[in-house]
Amino acid sequence: MGHVKAETCEKCTTELVTITIHVDGNDLEMHSCTTCDTRSWSHAGEPVDLAFALSEVGQHAGRQR
Numbered sequence: 001m002g003h004v005k006a007e008t009c010e011k012c013t014t015e016l017v018t019i020t021i022h023v024d025g026n027d028l029e030m031h032s033c034t035t036c037d038t039r040s041w042s043h044a045g046e047p048v049d050l051a052f053a054l055s056e057v058g059q060h061a062g063r064q065r
């Protein structure tokens with residue numbers, strides 16, 4: 001079997017669910033733990049915080065007024 005790259009939760013080691021959103025030519029990824037509800041974000045391969053992620057989504061993929 002191949003080596004599957006799966007990120008795991010730092011707190012409970014549950015395998016994280018990754019959701020990829022394409023924004024502004026880059027991939028914004030949300031890594032979500034279904035067990036303890038920890039979420040982390042990355043953008044273009046770099047870790048980012050929630051505020052950055054939401055601003056990216058807000059600017060490029062939605063209209064929030």
Ligand SMILES: [Zn+2]
Nearest residue numbers: 009012033036
């Ligand atoms: Zn967890």
